[in-house]
Amino acid sequence: MITEHTSCKEDHIEFTKIxxxxxxxxxxxxxxxxxxxxxxVAINNKIVDKESRVTxxxxxLLPPFSGG
Amino acid sequence: MSRYSRHIILSEIGQHGQKKINKAKVLVVGAxxxxxxxxQYLAAAGVGTIGIIDDDLVEESNLQRQVLFGSSSLGINKxxxxxxxxxxxxxxIDIQAYPYRLDTSNALSLFNDYDIIMDGTDNFESRYLINDxxxxxxxxxxxxxxxxxxxxxxxxxxxxxxxxxxxxSEAPKENTIPNCSEIGVLGVLPxxxxxxxxxxxxxxxxxxxxxxxxxxxxxxxxxxxxFTISFDKNDSEIMKVxxxxxxxxxxxxxxxxxxxxxxxxxxxxxxxxNAQFVDIREPDELPRLDLPDLxxxxxxxxxxxxxLIPRDKNIILICRSGVRSKKAVSIFHKHKIMNCYSLRGGxxxxxxYK
Numbered sequence: 001m002i003t004e005h006t007s008c009k010e011d012h013i014e015f016t017k018i019x020x021x022x023x024x025x026x027x028x029x030x031x032x033x034x035x036x037x038x039x040x041v042a043i044n045n046k047i048v049d050k051e052s053r054v055t056x057x058x059x060x061l062l063p064p065f066s067g068g
Numbered sequence: 069m070s071r072y073s074r075h076i077i078l079s080e081i082g083q084h085g086q087k088k089i090n091k092a093k094v095l096v097v098g099a100x101x102x103x104x105x106x107x108q109y110l111a112a113a114g115v116g117t118i119g120i121i122d123d124d125l126v127e128e129s130n131l132q133r134q135v136l137f138g139s140s141s142l143g144i145n146k147x148x149x150x151x152x153x154x155x156x157x158x159x160x161i162d163i164q165a166y167p168y169r170l171d172t173s174n175a176l177s178l179f180n181d182y183d184i185i186m187d188g189t190d191n192f193e194s195r196y197l198i199n200d201x202x203x204x205x206x207x208x209x210x211x212x213x214x215x216x217x218x219x220x221x222x223x224x225x226x227x228x229x230x231x232x233x234x235x236x237s238e239a240p241k242e243n244t245i246p247n248c249s250e251i252g253v254l255g256v257l258p259x260x261x262x263x264x265x266x267x268x269x270x271x272x273x274x275x276x277x278x279x280x281x282x283x284x285x286x287x288x289x290x291x292x293x294x295f296t297i298s299f300d301k302n303d304s305e306i307m308k309v310x311x312x313x314x315x316x317x318x319x320x321x322x323x324x325x326x327x328x329x330x331x332x333x334x335x336x337x338x339x340x341x342n343a344q345f346v347d348i349r350e351p352d353e354l355p356r357l358d359l360p361d362l363x364x365x366x367x368x369x370x371x372x373x374x375x376l377i378p379r380d381k382n383i384i385l386i387c388r389s390g391v392r393s394k395k396a397v398s399i400f401h402k403h404k405i406m407n408c409y410s411l412r413g414g415x416x417x418x419x420x421y422k
Contacts (some may be wrong), residue, residue, distance in 0.1 A: 035333050038240035040299075047235065047284075047299035062284070062297060063218055064236040065213035067253060068102045068190035 001063045006032040021050040023059065039063040071160070072114055086114065090161075092273040093117040095182035097170055097198055099146040100124070101190030101258030102212045102265065104136040108255060109266035110186075112152040115273070117162045118154070119182055122146040123169035127333060133255035143336040169406070170194060172317050175201035183264055184269055187211045188262065193241040197321045199224065199232035203309045204316060212265040217254050219261035221285040223249045223268050229281040233305040257289050261285055305307050329397045332409040334421035344381035347415070348396045357386065367392050370399055383408035390414040 003009050013030065015023060020041050028035050040047050042060040075081045075089070088137065092115050098104050099122040110118055126134070126141040126149055136145075139147040147165035153162050166178070170189075175197060179185060185207050189200050195213070202209045212219065224231045268280050282301070287294045298358040312319065343361045348367045365373045367387070377383060383400065385393040385408060393410040400408045411418060 001218065034364050036241070038236075040236065042297045045295065045297050047297060060295075060297065062286070063215075064192070064216065064240055065215040066190060066192045066195065067214040068100050068188045068212070068258065 001065070002037070002039065002061050006031040019050065020048055020052050020054055023054050024050070027061075028039060029054055033043055037063055051065075057068075071158075075113070080276075081274060082268055086311075087232070088273055088275070089270065090114050090116045092184070093119070093182045094184045094186055094269055095119040095121065095178060096119050096186045096188060097194065098188035098190065099134075099136070099150040100130070100188060100190055101133045101214065101253065101255075102262040103146075103186070104134045104150070105259050105262030106186050106188060106212075106266045106269070107136060107154055108149055108157070109263060110269060111158045111163070113266075113270060114158065114161060115206075115269075116317050117164070117182070119164045119166060119178065120147040120150050121166040121168070121170050121178065122150075123167065124172060124330065125336060126334070127336065133253065133258050135259065143339050170197060172197065172201075172319055172321065176205055176316065179205040179207050182207065184272055185209045186265060186269060187213075188265070189318045193321045195232060196239060200309045200312070200316065200319075203231055203306060204313055209273070210265045210268045212258075212261045214253055214257050214261055216251060217257060217289040219257055219260055219287045221264045221268065221280060221290070222283060223272070223279050223281045224282040225265045226272065226279055228301075230301040231306055231309070233242075233309065234302040235284060235299050237302070237305055254289055260287065260289065267317065329394045331390070331394075331412045332384060333412050334418045337409070337411055337418070338421075340382055340384065342381050343384050344378055345386060346377070346396075347386045348392060349386070349415065353388060353415075355415065357415055357418070367396055370396055371403075374400075374403055377405065381403065381407070384411055385409065386411045386415055389416055 039061045042062060043057060044056045072086045075086050076083055094110055096107055099107060099120050124146050126137045126144050126146055128142060130408060131137060136150045136153045145167040147167045151165040164213050174291045179201050185194060185198060185202050187209050190197055198209060200224050210225040211222045211224055271279055282298055283298045283300060345355055346363045346365060348365060348370060350366050385396040387393040390410060390412045393414060397408050397410045
């Protein structure tokens with residue numbers, strides 16, 4: 001679902017700020033369509049809150065699905 | 069017990085494990101894409117009591133993935149059609165069909181009668197309702213959800229573990245996440261995800277380790293990639309739900325984004341018993357319809373004329389192409405008239421069908 005808003009499955013970005021919420025701001029600038037989507041952020045395969053520090057390199061964005 | 073011999077010869081299950089399965093009670097919410105495979109495997113495994121709750125009717129577009137149903141099930145309530153099929157699969161178990169929608173008035177008493185709740189619903193409203201009712205009744209939820217080619221599986225509220233709200237605390241913003249009927253879904257995907265839900269359910273019943281609690285399994289059918297993300301319990305989310313116990317019955321889970329408009333095909337509509345057709349087009353729109361006891365109330369006059377609508381009938385709303393009639397269903401829902409359907413394709417398709 002994220003890929004439809006970013007047109008890419010993964011991307012490498014230089015990130016110099018600190019928290020997850022900084023990262024989301026940066027991603028929203030890179031991919032304006034992301035703003036319309038709700039998602040959770042995982043660092044190293046663990047969901048983290050928005051105040052967490054971005055320390056690791058691998059970040060995943062997870063939207064909720066409703067379909068059944 | 070030759071029926072279960074392949075379970076019994078597994079040393080991890082044996083007679084003892086099979087007895088646990090035969091005593092288990094599982095409530096399956098939603099007999100759709102996810103519910104069908106779950107039901108099929110749980111019934112085959114011999115789960116002693118299976119409840120099925122769904123207010124929806126089988127439509128032709130369901131048959132691409134809802135494998136319990138066939139052409140002979142069209143127009144029949146899904147819970148009832150599924151029960152019929154499963155009784156043929158395994159007549160030794162007890163199957164209860166609840167042909168209505170799960171809501172705050174029935175959720176707690178239903179959940180109390182079962183050990184495990186299987187979430188196979190197709191909207192956020194039901195998913196948050198299931199989460200909160202399961203927290204209040206202390207039942208584990210086996211969760212599955214799908215989107216186009218991607219699926220998610222998890223187990224919530226298991227042994228005081230994290231809940232759905234610990235993962236996604238609130239429903240997403242309006243209209244940001246489309247559902248299967250709006251965007252499509254690969255037919256086999258709910259089969260894969262539903263079979264995984266059935267597996268987690270059996271693992272819980274059998275007391276196995278490595279239950280998918282505190283973890284979200286994510287699968288991508290296009291790349292065959294899968295990964296598991298872990299998440300923590302959020303006590304404040306759980307406390308909020310527990311604190312709302314007294315108000316649960318009056319709580320509204322009706323999110324505007326998931327006010328579920330039931331659509332009905334011309335064929336199903338014409339065969340529907342106790343139907344009341346309502347034409348909501350303007351008086352000058354053609355062709356006029358020739359249907360028995362037809363009510364003609366234009367959309368903009370609907371709210372003033374609700375008293376004309378017989379509450380004990382299945383209301384089928386008709387416009388030209390099936391768009392305005394969805395708005396009409398929303399208006400009815402707002403006034404708590406829930407037994408209403410939007411005629412797909414509207415008068416145009418109905419005339420072509422007749």
